[in-house]
Amino acid sequence: MIPAAFDYVAPATVPEAVRALTAGGEDAKVMAGGQSLIPVLRMRLAVPTVVVDLSGLTELTGVHDDGDSLRIGAMTTHYEVQRDPLVREHARLLRLATDTVADPQVRHRGTFGGSLAHADPAGDLLAPALALDAVMVCVGPDGTREVPAAEFFVDHFTTALAPDELLTHVKVPKLTGWGAHYEKFNRVAQAWSIVGVAAALRVADGRITDARIGLTNMGPTPVRARGVEEALVGQPATAEAITAAATRAAEGADPPTDGNADAEYRSHLARVLTERAVTAAVGA
Numbered sequence: 001m002i003p004a005a006f007d008y009v010a011p012a013t014v015p016e017a018v019r020a021l022t023a024g025g026e027d028a029k030v031m032a033g034g035q036s037l038i039p040v041l042r043m044r045l046a047v048p049t050v051v052v053d054l055s056g057l058t059e060l061t062g063v064h065d066d067g068d069s070l071r072i073g074a075m076t077t078h079y080e081v082q083r084d085p086l087v088r089e090h091a092r093l094l095r096l097a098t099d100t101v102a103d104p105q106v107r108h109r110g111t112f113g114g115s116l117a118h119a120d121p122a123g124d125l126l127a128p129a130l131a132l133d134a135v136m137v138c139v140g141p142d143g144t145r146e147v148p149a150a151e152f153f154v155d156h157f158t159t160a161l162a163p164d165e166l167l168t169h170v171k172v173p174k175l176t177g178w179g180a181h182y183e184k185f186n187r188v189a190q191a192w193s194i195v196g197v198a199a200a201l202r203v204a205d206g207r208i209t210d211a212r213i214g215l216t217n218m219g220p221t222p223v224r225a226r227g228v229e230e231a232l233v234g235q236p237a238t239a240e241a242i243t244a245a246a247t248r249a250a251e252g253a254d255p256p257t258d259g260n261a262d263a264e265y266r267s268h269l270a271r272v273l274t275e276r277a278v279t280a281a282v283g284a
């Protein structure tokens, strides 16, 4: 199918983009790399009045050092995130998760902000953003507001962004020196996650002192595995402690049943992948 007709605007500044969104009303759509939006338009799952293309907004690209956190522009591509030295040093979990996203073509066009704004429960960057306590910087006609990841993801493909707002940056607190791992289970190479586990941990004198665990595709939004975190902190970084903590991975999750896996199998995967992710993060 081809998309229904829409107006196209390519703003040169963020205020211009906001004005175009506001003028377009409820059915205006932002376009980043178009990796998810174009198929949605072609299937006519969305019939926007106007598409506001952010690709000219160079101010929304790149990774910047903001002291205690990194500021990542929404239009930074997955490829750029993967290769950025600041991300490697201070947000390794994000880099490892980005490595698992699709294939080089998608990683060259797809953006960090687009993935978060799209809020596909199977998207691999949502759980790391949640585990890292990232903060979304959103700009609309009333100005700028900051939304913590825990409040940003509202439902399947639904975020706290209003139709006339855009995500400009993401603040990612630095976890320098922490161990990290992203464990993804998918049906074929380069496919979306059936379940994924994002783990970031700090170990001192053989004991786990901090643990952040996020789950991909274990509910309509990414899930923070608080039970596992509680069970890990203070424990020795041993296989026994990790196995015991991982049994709590599916607590509080609401995994879907679909053509790839049923809810019970997803809960099993969450436990197994948590054990693997934490083990790898401890050894990292």
Ligand SMILES: Cc1cc2nc3c(=O)[nH]c(=O)nc-3n(C[C@H](O)[C@H](O)[C@H](O)COP(=O)(O)OP(=O)(O)OC[C@H]3O[C@@H](n4cnc5c(N)ncnc54)[C@H](O)[C@@H]3O)c2cc1C
Residues within 6 Å of the ligand: 029, 030, 031, 032, 033, 034, 035, 036, 037, 038, 054, 074, 075, 100, 101, 102, 103, 106, 109, 110, 111, 112, 113, 114, 115, 117, 118, 122, 123, 124, 125, 161, 165, 166, 167, 168, 190, 191, 192, 193
């Ligand atoms: C073949 C294929 C395989 C893929 N596999 C994976 C995978 O394994 N794991 C994974 O995580 N992802 C995967 N993806 C998705 C990929 O990561 C894209 O980055 C993601 O779809 C977002 O695309 P985009 O950045 O081009 O945003 P777009 O497609 O342009 O936009 C997506 C949505 O977000 C909104 N949006 C975009 N940017 C903003 C913004 N700054 N402010 C407000 N709203 C915004 C748009 O309006 C739209 O609704 C895959 C995509 C394809 C095509």
